[in-house]
Amino acid sequence: MKKAIFYGSKGGVCEGFAKQIAEKIGAEVFNIKDCQISKIAEYDFIIFAASSYYFGALQEDWGNKVKLLHEIDFSNKTIALLGVGSQARHADSFCSGIADFYDKLRFSGARFVGEVDSKDYNFSFSRAQKGQKLLGLCLDKADEDKNNARIESWVKSLA
Ligand SMILES: Cc1cc2nc3c(=O)[nH]c(=O)nc-3n(C[C@H](O)[C@H](O)[C@H](O)COP(=O)(O)O)c2cc1C
Numbered sequence: 001m002k003k004a005i006f007y008g009s010k011g012g013v014c015e016g017f018a019k020q021i022a023e024k025i026g027a028e029v030f031n032i033k034d035c036q037i038s039k040i041a042e043y044d045f046i047i048f049a050a051s052s053y054y055f056g057a058l059q060e061d062w063g064n065k066v067k068l069l070h071e072i073d074f075s076n077k078t079i080a081l082l083g084v085g086s087q088a089r090h091a092d093s094f095c096s097g098i099a100d101f102y103d104k105l106r107f108s109g110a111r112f113v114g115e116v117d118s119k120d121y122n123f124s125f126s127r128a129q130k131g132q133k134l135l136g137l138c139l140d141k142a143d144e145d146k147n148n149a150r151i152e153s154w155v156k157s158l159a
Contacts, residue, residue: 001044001045002028002042002043002044002045003025003026003027003028003043003044003045003046003047004027004028004029004030004039004040004042004043004045004046004047005018005021005022005027005028005029005030005046005047005049005082006030006032006035006039006040006046006047006048006049007029007030007031007032007048007049007050007082008031008032008033008049008050008051008058008059008060008061008062009031009049009050009051009059009061009084010051010053010059010060010061011051013051013084013141014049014050014051014059014082014084015031017049017082017084017139017147017151018047018049018082020151021047021082021151021154021155024151024155025155025158025159027045027047028043031061032061032062032065033061037065037068037069037071037072038071038072040069040072041072041073043077044076044077044078045077045078045080046077046078046079046080047079047080047081047082047114048079048080048081048082048098048101049081049082049083049084050062050082050083050084050097050098050101051083051084051085051097052083052084052085052090052093052094052095052096052097052098053097055090055093055096056090056093056094056095056096056097056099056126056127057096057097058097058098058100059097062097062100066100066101066104067104069101069104069105069108070104070108073109074105074108074109074110075108075109075110076109077109077110077111078110078111078112078113079101079105079110079111079112079113080112080113080114080136080137080158081098081101081102081112081114081128081135081136081137082098082136082137082138082139083095083096083097083098083128083134083135083136083137083138083139084138084139084140084141085097085138085140086140086141086142087121087122087123087140087142087143088140088142090123091122091123091124091125092123092124092125093125093126093127094121094123094125094126094128094138094140095126095128095134095138096125096126096127096128097127097128098128098135098136098138099126099127099128099135102128102135112135113157113158114136114137114154114157114158115130115133115134115135115136116133116134116136116137116138116150116154116157117132117133117134118132118133118134119132120146120150121134121138121140126138137150137151137154139151
């Protein structure tokens, strides 16, 4: 199975997490800024990763690219989502951007994996929250003491 992580990251935080996870699961890793959307079609297992900005928007390098995702046939593909944000500063939109991937692709035929429990977090609202679950792994660089364990258990859940 060919695996890849496509990330958008302004300050390098999401990039760092994406590379850490890529190494653990044996995935290639691409900055969406330098990449054509058609590249995604080459992979079976895809992690879409992004930090959130401005009231829960996707990091800007995803910009128009997220709108083009319907051009890819996802029917035999598996998708997981990785969000990066700040609970302390943006508690009302924590990691909301990754909901854009879900909203765009939920009826694409792709299989979504990698939901996580939201109870271990400390925010008031996120578009990435569905009931007690988050649509994907959400990481906050301020949670230094928790991030490695979160990554470890998420990666196991993907296997
Ligand atoms: C102007 C600004 C707006 C932000 N808005 C959000 C937000 O709406 N939700 C969130 O979870 N984090 C928000 N953040 C926090 C960033 O997502 C966080 O700092 C993240 O680590 C940046 O990752 P990056 O370096 O990969 O871009 C914001 C940060 C800035 C500077």
